[in-house]
Amino acid sequence: MTATALEPIELLAEGKAKYHPVDPDGFREWVREHKTRAMVSKLMTEKEAVAKFVSDGDYLTYECNYISRGPNSVLNEIIRQRKKNLWLAGKFTYVDVGLLVGAGCASKVDTGFFLCTPGVKKAIADGQLEAFEYSNVIMSMRLEAGAQGIPFIPVRSFGGTDGFDYSGAKLIRDPYTGQPTVIIPALNPDVAIIHVQQADKFGNARVFGTGISDVPAALASRKVIISAEEIIDTEVIRSNPGLTKIPYWCVDAVIDAPFGGYPGTVPGYYSSDVPGIMECMGAVMRGDIGAYLEKWIYGFSSHNEMLEKNVGLTRLLDMQKREVIKEGFRG
Amino acid sequence: MTRAEAFSEREVAMCTVARMVEGGKTYWAAGGGTPLYSVLLGQKLYAHDAQYVTEDGVIAPMPLLPFEPMLVMVASRAIHGALSWGNMNTAGYYAQLGYMDYGVLNTLQVDKHGNINSTFLGEYPDGGRRMHGPGGADTIAACCWRTILITDQEKRKFVEKVDFISSPGYLDGSEGARERAGLPRGTGPWRVVTPWAMYDYENRRLRLMARVPWVTVDEILAECDYKPLVAPEVQVLEPPTEEELNLLRTELDVRGQTTDAAGGWIIWDGEKYVRGTA
Numbered sequence: 001m002t003a004t005a006l007e008p009i010e011l012l013a014e015g016k017a018k019y020h021p022v023d024p025d026g027f028r029e030w031v032r033e034h035k036t037r038a039m040v041s042k043l044m045t046e047k048e049a050v051a052k053f054v055s056d057g058d059y060l061t062y063e064c065n066y067i068s069r070g071p072n073s074v075l076n077e078i079i080r081q082r083k084k085n086l087w088l089a090g091k092f093t094y095v096d097v098g099l100l101v102g103a104g105c106a107s108k109v110d111t112g113f114f115l116c117t118p119g120v121k122k123a124i125a126d127g128q129l130e131a132f133e134y135s136n137v138i139m140s141m142r143l144e145a146g147a148q149g150i151p152f153i154p155v156r157s158f159g160g161t162d163g164f165d166y167s168g169a170k171l172i173r174d175p176y177t178g179q180p181t182v183i184i185p186a187l188n189p190d191v192a193i194i195h196v197q198q199a200d201k202f203g204n205a206r207v208f209g210t211g212i213s214d215v216p217a218a219l220a221s222r223k224v225i226i227s228a229e230e231i232i233d234t235e236v237i238r239s240n241p242g243l244t245k246i247p248y249w250c251v252d253a254v255i256d257a258p259f260g261g262y263p264g265t266v267p268g269y270y271s272s273d274v275p276g277i278m279e280c281m282g283a284v285m286r287g288d289i290g291a292y293l294e295k296w297i298y299g300f301s302s303h304n305e306m307l308e309k310n311v312g313l314t315r316l317l318d319m320q321k322r323e324v325i326k327e328g329f330r331g
Numbered sequence: 332m333t334r335a336e337a338f339s340e341r342e343v344a345m346c347t348v349a350r351m352v353e354g355g356k357t358y359w360a361a362g363g364g365t366p367l368y369s370v371l372l373g374q375k376l377y378a379h380d381a382q383y384v385t386e387d388g389v390i391a392p393m394p395l396l397p398f399e400p401m402l403v404m405v406a407s408r409a410i411h412g413a414l415s416w417g418n419m420n421t422a423g424y425y426a427q428l429g430y431m432d433y434g435v436l437n438t439l440q441v442d443k444h445g446n447i448n449s450t451f452l453g454e455y456p457d458g459g460r461r462m463h464g465p466g467g468a469d470t471i472a473a474c475c476w477r478t479i480l481i482t483d484q485e486k487r488k489f490v491e492k493v494d495f496i497s498s499p500g501y502l503d504g505s506e507g508a509r510e511r512a513g514l515p516r517g518t519g520p521w522r523v524v525t526p527w528a529m530y531d532y533e534n535r536r537l538r539l540m541a542r543v544p545w546v547t548v549d550e551i552l553a554e555c556d557y558k559p560l561v562a563p564e565v566q567v568l569e570p571p572t573e574e575e576l577n578l579l580r581t582e583l584d585v586r587g588q589t590t591d592a593a594g595g596w597i598i599w600d601g602e603k604y605v606r607g608t609a
């Protein structure tokens with residue numbers, strides 16, 4: 001038998017930006033070492049979870065955003081604990097990037113969509129924030145690859161854009177079709193923060209309604225913090241396993257967080273607090289968020305204390321009342 | 332069909348797009364604002380079995396209107412009565428698989444080959460102004476069979492070459508450019524709609540094909556930094572009707588966040604529509 005030389009896969013173009021390192025075997029080893037398969041309670045406070053599982057320099061993904069089912073109590077705790085040099089997955093988001101950058105927590109952002117506030121622009125101009133270009137779906141597909149334990153994923157979009165040049169994407173000649181095909185690097189964040197409607201103390205989580213990339217983010221991330229509107233019994237989980245979206249073994253912390261999405265909506269539970277949202281939008285769009293952070297975050301030791309003193313029962317009940325559709329959002 | 336007394340420029344663009352909505356077809360409506368309202372208006376008045384998805388992967392919702400402020404995705408009223416709840420990746424898969432007939436999106440800048448900029452005005456990365464990024468528009472523009480773009484008729488929005496291609500049009504305009512960049516074949520920009528005009532493409536170059544009755548071709552071209560091709564016969568678009576406007580104002584954009592009078596009002600003076608100064 002004669003050995004024939006194999007053609008190398010042809011690389012046609014590549015983006016020149018740095019990207020979070022791709023290391024599927026390293027991720028597997030992390031899972032072997034750090035993800036307990038035992039059914040142990042992971043209930044803790046947001047303060048404990050952030051102290052234990054969010055480190056300076058981590059790559060952070062948060063699911064949905066500050067306005068809709070965002071993990072806001074945890075995000076605010078990250079700001080409260082003054083974490084530094086985070087690398088953000090800035091997809092499908094309005095104010096979140098502006099808040100984290102304005103609070104001095106982030107030094108890199110992968111772009112999908114976010115309100116590009118004066119604070120963000122200034123941080124980029126001053127060299128304190130590096131921005132890399134993707135799009136919302138490209139970011140969620142990167143998480144999908146991360147969730148599959150594979151190093152990259154081919155996609156049918158993103159080619160030909162200028163974002164491609166400032167990303168970690170590559171254009172190859174696909175060895176199966178012979179067609180130019182874009183591949184993008186898997187994303188395995190250091191930490192994911194996800195707010196859900198229901199979870200048990202082990203981390204089995206139910207997500208109702210649409211979402212962005214809750215499940216891929218949970219599977220793809222080294223450390224996963226779940227906050228839940230309701231902590232439910234595992235018997236309830238077992239009574240309808242089809243509703244479990246995130247299995248317990250990927251979860252490191254579970255936080256009992258009623259109104260954890262304030263001031264945003266959590267579908268089926270409460271609508272958004274419109275004045276609360278607008279106050280936040282106004283602050284980040286003006287670019288002077290110091291007073292906002294003081295009033296809503298630094299001035300309290302916890303999200304619950306803030307809700308009690310700044311928002312109050314009347315406003316919270318009104319948010320519940322305005323959420324008229326409940327059907328389909330509970331087990 | 333009742334003649335409308337007065338309407339805003341943005342309302343004109345939305346009503347124009349609404350009439351393009353076809354029954355039995357699928358639409359991926361970008362974000363909130365004009366694309367989603369245009370598709371809903373078309374679905375309610377002209378094409379009841381047109382279906383839409385948004386970026387959060389919802390299929391064919393029957394939203395409980397009006398939306399809460401800013402809550403057009405991942406919100407109970409917006410995704411009410413849907414056939415399926417998905418996520419951003421499922422939306423992406425539907426588009427990659429060819430299930431999305433039309434993508435509808437808006438933009439800040441478009442060029443002669445239909446490329447879209449929502450990332451940066453000026454010279455990237457330091458010489459200008461950063462914007463919010465492509466969001467879901469990149470996937471919509473790449474993978475839907477036909478893309479309808481909504482924008483304002485302003486000189487700075489129609490340029491020879493966008494400062495930054497956030498979402499792909501026909502790229503450099505050469506035949507096969509999209510396929511060479513890895514995009515699915517047979518896709519691309521189809522129409523651009525503004526409050527004054529509608530454009531199509533001839534050999535992948537932007538072409539003025541229709542105008543509203545109250546502006547001339549010359550006035551439109553004066554509001555294009557890049558001068559598009561002009562069709563041999565420029566059609567005249569029908570003005571919005573009272574039925575369209577009433578639905579838009581009372582059920583869809585009830586707060587006027589999208590349909591406000593940006594660009595001014597158009598008023599019936601008894602004989603013809605004129606641009607008002609109100």
